[in-house]
Amino acid sequence: MLQPLSIARRPTATPWLPCLAALIIYFFGSTFAAAQQETRPLEAAASGQQKTEQLLQLAIQNRNTNPQKTLQFGALALESLETNPDSASRTLVLSNMAWAHMVLGQYEQGILLAEQAVSIAESLDDPDHLIVPLNISGLLYWRMAEFERALSNFFRALELTQTLKKTDSEAATLNNIGLIFIEQGDNARAFEYFRKAQKIHRASGNRGKLTIMLNNIAGIFSAQGDYSQALEIQLEALRIRESLQDKPGIAELQLNIGITYDHIxxxxxxxxxxxxxxxxxxxxxxxxxxxxxxxxxxxxxxxxxxxxxxxxxxxxxxxxxxxxxxxxxxxxxxxxxxxxxxxxxxxxxxxTFLDQGFRLAKSLGFGALQSQGHLLQAEIHLQQNDPERAAKEAEIAADMADASSEKAKSSQAQLLLSQIHAARGDYRQAFSAFRHHKKLNDELFSKASSDKLAQLRSLHEAETRLRKIELLERDNAVQASRIEKQKVERNAWIFGLLLLLTISLLLYGRFSQKKVNLALQKSLNTQRELMQAIAHEFRAPLARVQLAVDMLQDQETRPDSALFGNINKGLKELDELLREISLWLRRESPESAEEISQLVNLQKLLQEQAALQHQLHPGKCISVTPAEAASQKVPLPRKYLLWTINNLLSNAMRYSHRQVEVSCRVQAESIDIFVDDDGPGIAPADRQRVFEPFVRLDPSRTRATGGTGLGLAIALRLVESFDGSITISESHLGGARFHLSWPTHQ
Structure with a gap:
């Protein structure tokens, strides 16, 4: 059974398909199953049939890497078949030799062997053996630019694969038919056949062959100017080729992706x-x-x-x-x-170069290159001051591009026609052609695409050229320029006065704003000092009330424990609130002093604080994940860092259901501490509000759960004063994740 044959890479006339002429010849019969395995060396004592089989395997093994060896082994196999005739084996030997001639560029020798293989396969009355030589002869005819004969063989092979239900061979033949239509400039029909082949390969899960279809389909999108879609498909195919470690396929896709970026x-x-x-x-x-x-x-x-x-x-x-x-x-x-x-x-x-290229394009029947040749010929005539002939050539190119649905080339032709008509002084026709060019450009870039740079460049150039053409149509340009000059002089004086007035207003506004800012700052400082004084003075009578309650409780013979408990709890909460208000006001003050950094063992610090929180919440679990560099000592303001960490851990323990996880990461410029809980979490819309003073997000977060509503607000101000940050996201435990980032350089 034949190994899958990868097509000898024939460069096509279409720039997006540089190395893919993809035929895949699949498994025919069961007598040559060993061809998929590593070829055994020839044995001197092998029988005639065994020798033929081994020679065939060697021919298959070398057909792409060393086609000359394939021809040598094929000739030896034919000699062996003279003494041990086997028509099926002869068909395969001739097919592989024809393939080798194709790789070497010897198309006429190859077609003779391929047609001979077709004749032998027809005499066997076995359609299965006819598919391979039909495909190979079709490829050779294609190489010789005999597209009709190539299509005839491919369609005949397609009918056999569908009758025999050989889906892999059917997909390969569909691909070859699509490539012929590409050469003929019929992108719509090519796309139809590529899509059918792609569907078969996706269903079979053959990723390697699927990339061939993806690349061909991407080429059609590129020809139509949809470079974003082409690039997306090419990158998908490249990922598959890289996972398969297919160096030739990777190289082909890299070349095609480069061409797409060049278009963009x-x-x-x-x-x-x-x-x-x-x-x-x-x-x-x-x-x-x-x-x-x-x-x-x-x-x-x-x-x-x-x-x-x-x-x-x-x-x-x-x-x-x-x-x-x-x-x-x-x-x-x-x-x-x-x-x-x-x-x-x-x-x-x-x-000189164009004449040579045009002659080859016509002899090969390459429609895309012929269209390009007409465009180049139009540009040459335009440089030679022959706009009449240039216009005829550009119109031919535009018609050919429209027939093959190549919008990018059609747009290029219309742009050239616009320049030609402008050179002839026919500005109305130039304007019409340019509007057609602009319309095509808009269609090319109307899809949601990632190549925004190309879109903006195209639109900018279009608008610039449109303005130039409109200006050319004005017959009174001289008079208009004189009037415009007077307007400019007058407007310059007006602009100068306006500029002077604007600068004066800005200076006055800045001076006024400075006065307002100073007054506001003075007022804020006064209010802050007043609040600090009130909080401080309020704690003295609060302490006396606490003392009186304690004395009253001692004098009661049968004190009401619940009543006194509520009074003491309320006094304690009020004291905590006053303490945190004082801390809030100190952190808001610009005169707040910064602590000098100390060397801190972050891992040990986190473990200690986690242990303290576990004592306060014995019914919940808190764990610290060790970090690789966290045990090293880091220069940090220990007092403020400790207060912040304790606040985050306390908040997490308070609102968690059962579990809190703490982890850290030490980097060159900062430390990162992560606190995760399995609580109810915080909605994205509310994640900034939790840092506002006295804010609680829902009825469950009341003083019944502890806290004053100032802890996180103070923590954020404290961290920001050291150029750090606290952010909130969703935790993998289901609750909230608090991320503290604290710089290590102050």
Whole structure:
């Protein structure tokens, strides 16, 4: 049974599909199951049938990496079949030899062997053996640009795969048919066949073959200008290829992703992907792919206006293409060189390259490159001051782009037509063509996409050009400019006076605001001092009341314990409230002193405070997760840090159901402490309100649960005075997570 065959990578005329001509030949019959395993060395004593089988396995093993060996082993296998005839084996041997000739670029030799294999398979009256040679002969005809004959073989193979219900072979054939339609510029039909193949591969779970379909579909989105969708699909395919450690597939996708970034306008990002792809292709020795990558690198440098580097890479790519005699790559590079010469203002050199490229594009039947050629020809005529001929060529390019639904190329053609009409002085036609270009651009970028930079650039350029065309249509430009000059002079005086008035008002406002700020600060300081005095003075009579209650309780013969308990509890809460109000006022004061940092063992500090909280809440569990660097001593203001940690732990224990977890992390610039509880949690809308003084979020958080409502407010002010922060999020325990970040450098 044949191993799956990966298509020999044939560069296509479509730039988004540089190394994928994907045929996958699957498992036919059961007599060659050993071909999937590592090939055994030939045994001298092997029988004729065994020798043929082993030679066939060696041919399969080397068909992509060393096609010359495949041809050698295939010839030996044919000799063996002369003494031990087996038509099925002969079909497979001839098919693999045809494949090897295709990899070597020897298409005519390959087609002779492939057609011979088709004839033998037809004589067997076994449709199963006919699928492979039909697909290989279709690929060879495609390489020779005989698209109709290629489609005829592919459709015949498709019918057999559907009759035999061989879904993997059906998907491979669907893919090949889609690639032919791409070459012919029929993206809609190509998309239809790619989608069918993708559905089959998803159902079978074959991730490797699925990436081929994803890449082809991404190419169609790219041709239609939907670069965001194309990039999303290509990145998905790249992740799959990386998980499969498929170096050729990774290189292909890196090249295609680079091309997409080049379309978006992120040329540096594109070059990063191109260089990675080039490195992989060079390690694989794939000269076709190297040539295409060099062409893409040259295009990126051309877009960056680095013409010297662009020409250097184009020339290397052309050398590779001619060495391997691949006319499709040669055609693409010639078109790129023509474009470069146009940008350099050398229409004569551009015409030389374009004539060569145009001739190849027509002979190969590549619609996309022919459309590009007409655009380049229009630009050359425009540089040669021949707008009439330029307009005809641009209109042909626009019609071809519209027929193949290539909105990006159609937009480019309309923009060129706008420039041509403007050069002819026909501003009405120029305006009409430019509006058509702008409409196409709006359609290209109307989808929600991640390439916002490209969208903004396109819209900006469109608006700029639109204004230029509108200005050209005004016949009274001279008179208008004179009137405009007078207006500018008058407005300059008015603007100067307004500016002077505005500066005066700003200075006066700043002076007034400063006075207001000083008055407000004085008032706030007075209120703060008054509140501190009231709180301080209030504690003296409060202490006397407490003493009187204690004495009264001692004098009672049968004191009411519940009554006195409530009185003492209320007095205690009032005392705690006054103490925290005093602390709040001190933290709000700008004159608050800062404690000098001490070396603190954070892990030990947390464990000690957790133990104290457990004593206060023996019915609940609190744990401290040890951290790797927490046992080291860190310079921190111990008193304030201790107060803050104790407040957070107390809050968590108070509102938790059963469990509190404490963890920490020591970094170079700060420490991070996390307190998690399994309580009711805090809604996102309320997470800032808990830091406001006296705020309780729900009826359950009353003084019955303890606290005055100032603890978290004081903690936040304290932490912020040291440039730290406290944030709240959802805990993995189901309740709230408090994150304290405290800088270690003051």
């Amino acid at each position: 306008g992120d040329y540096d990002k594109a070059l990063d992907y191109f260089l990675e792809a080039q490195h992989l292709f060079e390690s694989l020795g794939d000269k076709r792919a190297i040539a295409q990558t060099l062409n893409a690198i040259g295009l990126a440098h051309q877009h960056k206006l680095d013409f010297a580097k662009a020409q250097k890479h184009y020339e290397k790519a052309l050398s590779y293409a001619r060495e391997i005699k691949d006319e499709s790559i040669e055609c693409s590079v010639l078109m790129s060189l023509a474009q470069l010469k146009i940008l350099q203002g050398q229409p004569r050199d551009a015409q």
